[in-house]
Amino acid sequence: MAKDRCAGESSGKIESHKRGLRQEGKRWEVAYDKLVVAVGCYSQTFGTKGVKENAFFLNDVGDARRIRTRVLECFEIASLPSTSDRVRQQLLHFAIVGGGPTGMESAAELSDLIREDLKKLYPTLVPMVKITVFDVAPQVLSMFDDKLGKYAMETFRREGIEVRTSHHVEELRPDLPRSK
Numbered sequence: 648m649a650k651d652r653c654a655g656e657s658s659g660k661i662e663s664h665k666r667g668l669r670q671e672g673k674r675w676e677v678a679y680d681k682l683v684v685a686v687g688c689y690s691q692t693f694g695t696k697g698v699k700e701n702a703f704f705l706n707d708v709g710d711a712r713r714i715r716t717r718v719l720e721c722f723e724i725a726s727l728p729s730t731s732d733r734v735r736q737q738l739l740h741f742a743i744v745g746g747g748p749t750g751m752e753s754a755a756e757l758s759d760l761i762r763e764d765l766k767k768l769y770p771t772l773v774p775m776v777k778i779t780v781f782d783v784a785p786q787v788l789s790m791f792d793d794k795l796g797k798y799a800m801e802t803f804r805r806e807g808i809e810v811r812t813s814h815h816v817e818e819l820r821p822d823l824p825r826s827k
């Protein structure tokens with residue numbers, strides 16, 4: 648049985664928690680023989696400037712809800728008569744960075760959501776929608792067999808989802824892209 652249930656935390660640190668620097672909920676003591684810490688991992692930004700501040704991550708249900716809300720918001724703004732076509736196109740261009748399983752699956756799901764459900768609400772906007780997947784590698788799903796990556800790219804091409812491999816996203820800024 649482990650004796651020190653706050654192993655690794657100095658008494659000063661625990662005090663600072665009590666003073667309210669980290670208020671994450673009620674604390675309680677649990678006796679254990681062996682402790683497994685399996686708290687998952689953070690989404691990688693690969694050090695890309697502006698990603699942490701401006702991108703939507705997709706790791707849990709909360710992230711998925713935020714993405715859905717933003718997609719609907721883009722359609723709502725795009726449907727306003729006061730929105731110009733140029734802004735409409737920018738609002739309806741959804742860029743997914745990362746051609747791994749999560750990026751490819753979310754691109755396919757987004758495409759289904761738009762072409763099957765949102766099409767009923769915004770029939771005139773759907774033809775303006777663009778979905779692009781970017782990956783720095785020359786192929787998507789590079790952790791799997793080559794054939795799977797090629798199959799996914801071919802399927803996406805038929806569905807109108809653009810895949811841009813060998814593309815390195817260098818920075819992500821807020822707001823709409825500036826016109827040159």
Ligand SMILES: Cc1cc2nc3c(=O)[nH]c(=O)nc-3n(C[C@H](O)[C@H](O)[C@H](O)COP(=O)(O)OP(=O)(O)OC[C@H]3O[C@@H](n4cnc5c(N)ncnc54)[C@H](O)[C@@H]3O)c2cc1C
Binds near residue numbers: 685686687688749
């Ligand atoms: C969009 C998406 C789709 C995926 N699809 C697949 C798939 O189809 N097939 C597949 O095999 N894998 C898939 N994965 C990967 C899979 O989800 C992960 O590999 C797996 O969940 C990792 O398990 P884990 O237990 O290490 O971490 P997690 O599942 O992240 O679990 C960690 C848990 O710890 C909790 N936690 C964190 N900090 C604390 C704390 N301080 N105190 C207490 N609790 C804490 C978290 O709330 C969370 O519940 C997908 C991942 C994503 C993001």
